[in-house]
Amino acid sequence: MPRRSFALLPVLAITLPLTLPLTLPLPLVAQALPQGAPGAPLRSAVPEPVSLDLRGVDGTQLVPKDNRDAAQAEIVRQRWVPLVAGLKGAPAVRLLLPTGEGRLPLLLAAAQALKAQAPTQRIYVAFDPQAMPLLEETAWGAVDGGALVAADLNPDPEAWRGQLTRAQDTFPGRPWTLWLPSDPGPLLSVLMGDGGRVVVPAGGPAARLAEALPPGFTEVEGGPGDLTLRSRKGESRRWVFAEGAWSPAPLPKDRHEVAVTAAEAYDVGALLAKVRATQLRSRAAVRTVQAKADLDLHLQGGRGPGGDLGFRFAYFETAGEWPELLQKEVRFNGVTAKLDGEVQLPLIESRQSMSLPVALGLTERYRYRDGGPASPGRRRLRFEPVGADPLLYSGELEVDEATGRILIERRERTNLPGTVKSEREILTYGQVAPDAWRPTSVQTFERWVSADGVVQVQRRFTYRDFEVNGDGFETARTAARTSGSTMLKVTPEGARYFTRQGDGTRKIEEKPKSSGRALAAVVLVDPGLTPPVAPLGGFLYFDYNAFGKGIQLNALTAILFNTASLAIPRGLGSFDVSADATALLIKGTERPVEKGRLADKDGVGRRFGKVGLELGRDLGLGFRLEGRGDFEYDDFSEGDSKYRTPGYLLPSSGLTRVGTLQGSWLYRGFQVRAFHGWGRRPDGTYGLAADPQSVPEGGDFRRWGGSLGLDREVRPGYWFHGEAGWASGRAFDRFKALDVGGLGGAVRIAGIRANAITADRLVYAKTALAIPTGPNLRLSVSLEHARARSLDDQKTYGMSGVGLAGDLPGFWLFTAVRVDLGLGVQSDIAGVKTVNGFIALLRVF
Numbered sequence: 001m002p003r004r005s006f007a008l009l010p011v012l013a014i015t016l017p018l019t020l021p022l023t024l025p026l027p028l029v030a031q032a033l034p035q036g037a038p039g040a041p042l043r044s045a046v047p048e049p050v051s052l053d054l055r056g057v058d059g060t061q062l063v064p065k066d067n068r069d070a071a072q073a074e075i076v077r078q079r080w081v082p083l084v085a086g087l088k089g090a091p092a093v094r095l096l097l098p099t100g101e102g103r104l105p106l107l108l109a110a111a112q113a114l115k116a117q118a119p120t121q122r123i124y125v126a127f128d129p130q131a132m133p134l135l136e137e138t139a140w141g142a143v144d145g146g147a148l149v150a151a152d153l154n155p156d157p158e159a160w161r162g163q164l165t166r167a168q169d170t171f172p173g174r175p176w177t178l179w180l181p182s183d184p185g186p187l188l189s190v191l192m193g194d195g196g197r198v199v200v201p202a203g204g205p206a207a208r209l210a211e212a213l214p215p216g217f218t219e220v221e222g223g224p225g226d227l228t229l230r231s232r233k234g235e236s237r238r239w240v241f242a243e244g245a246w247s248p249a250p251l252p253k254d255r256h257e258v259a260v261t262a263a264e265a266y267d268v269g270a271l272l273a274k275v276r277a278t279q280l281r282s283r284a285a286v287r288t289v290q291a292k293a294d295l296d297l298h299l300q301g302g303r304g305p306g307g308d309l310g311f312r313f314a315y316f317e318t319a320g321e322w323p324e325l326l327q328k329e330v331r332f333n334g335v336t337a338k339l340d341g342e343v344q345l346p347l348i349e350s351r352q353s354m355s356l357p358v359a360l361g362l363t364e365r366y367r368y369r370d371g372g373p374a375s376p377g378r379r380r381l382r383f384e385p386v387g388a389d390p391l392l393y394s395g396e397l398e399v400d401e402a403t404g405r406i407l408i409e410r411r412e413r414t415n416l417p418g419t420v421k422s423e424r425e426i427l428t429y430g431q432v433a434p435d436a437w438r439p440t441s442v443q444t445f446e447r448w449v450s451a452d453g454v455v456q457v458q459r460r461f462t463y464r465d466f467e468v469n470g471d472g473f474e475t476a477r478t479a480a481r482t483s484g485s486t487m488l489k490v491t492p493e494g495a496r497y498f499t500r501q502g503d504g505t506r507k508i509e510e511k512p513k514s515s516g517r518a519l520a521a522v523v524l525v526d527p528g529l530t531p532p533v534a535p536l537g538g539f540l541y542f543d544y545n546a547f548g549k550g551i552q553l554n555a556l557t558a559i560l561f562n563t564a565s566l567a568i569p570r571g572l573g574s575f576d577v578s579a580d581a582t583a584l585l586i587k588g589t590e591r592p593v594e595k596g597r598l599a600d601k602d603g604v605g606r607r608f609g610k611v612g613l614e615l616g617r618d619l620g621l622g623f624r625l626e627g628r629g630d631f632e633y634d635d636f637s638e639g640d641s642k643y644r645t646p647g648y649l650l651p652s653s654g655l656t657r658v659g660t661l662q663g664s665w666l667y668r669g670f671q672v673r674a675f676h677g678w679g680r681r682p683d684g685t686y687g688l689a690a691d692p693q694s695v696p697e698g699g700d701f702r703r704w705g706g707s708l709g710l711d712r713e714v715r716p717g718y719w720f721h722g723e724a725g726w727a728s729g730r731a732f733d734r735f736k737a738l739d740v741g742g743l744g745g746a747v748r749i750a751g752i753r754a755n756a757i758t759a760d761r762l763v764y765a766k767t768a769l770a771i772p773t774g775p776n777l778r779l780s781v782s783l784e785h786a787r788a789r790s791l792d793d794q795k796t797y798g799m800s801g802v803g804l805a806g807d808l809p810g811f812w813l814f815t816a817v818r819v820d821l822g823l824g825v826q827s828d829i830a831g832v833k834t835v836n837g838f839i840a841l842l843r844v845f
Contacts, residue, residue: 041192041220041229044207046199048149048179049092049124052083054110059102063109068492074320077284080113087114092122094147099131104139108276111142115277116284124177127152127167138368140173141269142276145197150181157187164196173269183207186225186241193222209239209246266370271379274404275397278437285435288473289317291466293325298719300456300669300711303748305721305768305780308333313488315463316477324477324498327486332842333818334717334770334778338810342486342500343844346544347512348419348448349494365392374398378407390415395425405429405437414620418550418569421447421454421576421618424668433468440464445668450552451565451578453616454624456666458711481506514545519843521814522558525821526836527753534586536560560585576616583609589639590755592734592792597830598756602687603643604650604735607635622667630658634681636735647688651695651735654682660703674706677729681736693733701731703738717772721782724765732760732791740764740788740799741832749784750822751801756832759788761796768803780805797828803837814841 054062062079064072087093095110097103111123124147125134134140146167153160160178167176177197183204184191191198200206209227217229217237225241228251240249295311310331317323330337330345365387371380379399385392395411409427416422423446430440444459467473480487487498489508497509520538538558546553552567563582571577587605591598610632618624636650660677680699687693707725714720725747727738738759741752747764768782782803789796801824808817818840824833 040210040213040215041197041218042188042200042206042210042213043198044200044210045202046179047091049094049122049147050087050090051094051096051126052087052110052114053096054106055096055098057083057106059098059106063102063105066492070317070322071320073283076109077113077280078320080109084110084113084117087121088118090118090121092124092144094124094126094149095143096126097128097131099128101132103132104134104136107134107139108142108273111273112276112280115273116280119277119281125171125174127163127170127176129166129170131170133170133172135172137173137269138272139269140171141267141271142273143174145174146171146176148176148178150179153178153181157182157184160184160187161190161194164191164194168195180206185244188246189222189227189239189241190224191222192220192227195220205241205245212246266379268368268370268381271381271399271401271404272368275381275399275406276404278404279406282435282437283319286433287319287469289315289323289432289436289466289468290470290473290476291315291432291463294460294462294464296460298458298711298713300458300671300709302452302455302671302673302709303707303723304766305719305770305782306711308719308770310334314476314480316473316480318473318477323490324480325488325490325495326480326483327488331775332816333780333807334772335807335816336775336809337815337844339815339844341484344486344497344499344513345844346514346516346542347488347495347497348544349512365389371396377401383411390417393425415618419448419544419552419567421449421569422622423447432463432466436466436468447618447622447666449567449569449576449578449616451554451567451580451614453578453614453626453662454618454664454666456669456671456711458669458713460713511548512545515541515543517541517845518815519845520558521841523839525838527834534560572615574617578614578616579612581609581611587637587639588754589643590735590758591639591643593757593790593797593829594792598832600643601645602648603639603645604648604686605637605639606735607637609633622665624664624666626662626664628660628662630656630660632656632658634735645688649686649689649692651686651733652682652684656681656736658703669711671709672706673709675704677703679703679736686735695733696731701729701736703727703729717770717778719770721768721770722766724763726761726763728761730760732758734758734791737791738762738788740786747786749786749799749801749824750782750803751824751834751836752786752799752822752827753824753832753834753836756799756827757788757797757829758791760791762786762788776809778807780807798826799824799828799832800826801833810841810843813843815844816842818842 062076064076066072093114095107097106107125114121114123123143124145125143127146127148148163148167154163164176164178175195175197177199178191179199183200183206188198188206200210213229214237216231219230221228228236228238230236236251238249238251239246293313293315297309298306300306311327312329313325314328315323315325330339365385366383367386368381368383371382374380377400379401380396381399382396384394390413393411393413395409397406398408399406406429412424414422423444426443427439428441429437431437432440440463442461446457446459447454448457482504484500487506488495489498494512497513498506499509500506518540520540522536522538524534524536526532536558538556540556543553550569555564556562561584563580565578565580567576567578569576585607587607589603589605591603593599610630612628612630614626614628616624616626633655634653636653638644656679658677658679660675662673662675665672679701681695681701683695683699685692685694705725705727707723709723712720739755740747740759740762741749741754741756747762749764764786766782766784768780770778770780772778784803785798785800787796787798801822803822805818805820810816821835821837823835827833
């Protein structure tokens, strides 16, 4: 229901004197003017407002269809300039609006344009009995009220009260001001009591009363010829009309008193109008912007410290055009990558835009409400989308009430349809020039769907070294466009590559870059594998929008190790679908633990291949539920000749089936995961004939566990990672249990060899810190520890390791180099401490 902001709030306390008379004076209608409304309830000799007639204009040309489009917004701004330029010096303007559905956006646009050039100007809505009522609070806050000028009023003064009532029904959220053509006599108190503000001609009784009214008395009670005004402090004054004049009169001794004790609602619409005008004023003052921009992404892994990708750009923006970015540098894990020429890396974003929901957003796709004070002079405004479009934001703005400047914006989107499932953004604003106020940094927490489930990504975009309206802008932008480096344009649909053509010009790519390729040369070191040092060459292909359907496709082949994955966001209704396959052709030799050390006998070789299928669904607020099925084929054979035992019966090779249910919660770098799995492996026996071992429970087994993780940037470039978890199960045997160590174990502890222990219960903890030491080196140091109960002897063993990873710039043909080594520093099991890891040389093309 629309509310009248000038009507009394609900009565919370009613005081009736004990001597209430049986008869009362003529009824008085109490009306309270909105807090902070400009002007007195009665004035004289005030000129009528200047009219701005918008009834004949094409409203669609004066409101941007997409406020994220800088070109549209600037064109619309320029169209308003000739319409309002001649009104800058007018004290007040009266808007004549069309009668159809376009009234609201046109009113908001007109008020914004007028207030942007003259912040103190009063704006009124003209009365049109044929027009649709304006019942939205945003429209009420954008203007000072309605205006009934002399030309609108009936020649018969007795009809004025009815006209005021009809006007209030069409625009109830602000008071209406009547510019009367003649002195109303005793009718004055009735019009004021009905909520009208009145402007009267000079020289009459009403004009003399206007001169006598004390300031601050704005609350009105009015009956025919009887006027009472009350101040906010509770003081009251009364006048009556007799013998052609308004004369002071005593207040009635016995009155029906109404005490209002509730606080008045905050005027959200008025603050929004100030914000809009401030944004437009700032935009009008900016012709060009040149700056430096840094984009950093931290991809948080399900296990381990994850990885980082960074960009450094030169930023160019001119009024009416989409911003352009010149790629100056790409960083892999904080180190400058060797990328020559125009190299286009995949772009992953959720159609995000730097524009505000309120900035020139005059179609009201958002609903705003008061969020209370943030601090002295600051107010929170909460907003939420009117419709169910998942691409619209919910959040809050922190606004400076005096200036209308937005200081901080927090917004989020969930249940997004693409790779990015949800995002939470924090935008910080600052002054980049005397008249320019704009975002200076954006921090985003995102959740990306992948074949391994959902991972968190922390994105930080910062602007610095602003040069606004600089003389060298065009020269610098032309040099960027003619260079051979990579460029992008920021469009309403997201970033697009701005590709150099054969004739030297550049063209915006219609679709975002989504695919890439890479070659890798890897040296794998792990004494638990055969051979312990394996040089591998690999080819990697990835596409985040395969077949133009938003499908993720990743494939890696290194001959001896091969993996591929596929992820389809919302591939089955509201469920995300993913699949993956892995084949390891390097044979590892698994050995039992006896008396606290790895035995030099009963070694069994193993290779494997597996495929998995997963369905996942977001539950909201960062929670997610996933169901997964895995099919793994184990190929058991004779192990390393040094550890073979003659006559040892190998376990049955065959297919293992596992179903897993997993729940997770990911929020701003925190992640909590828990799982429970059911599996069945081939039945049978293994071991020596004198002591055969049977597969427990006919091959049925269970697994369960959970983990906690946190990634946090303690200072720019320094990433802290903490992780802890546990896992357990039942009906394990030596060849289907929890492995610790190596590159493919259930838990990898740095410096602990593969197949170090087969466990049925384990707990672990890891902590790591990435330390940037300059553009040519970043070090990551980790300390890792696990305690595992051996399935062979039911004893619990501890083991610890230190991880050391270094990222280096590429050389020759390679883009980047990474060295990741682990050093075992403690183990209760002899013979499992080692040095393991890999050295990888990567070329992206």
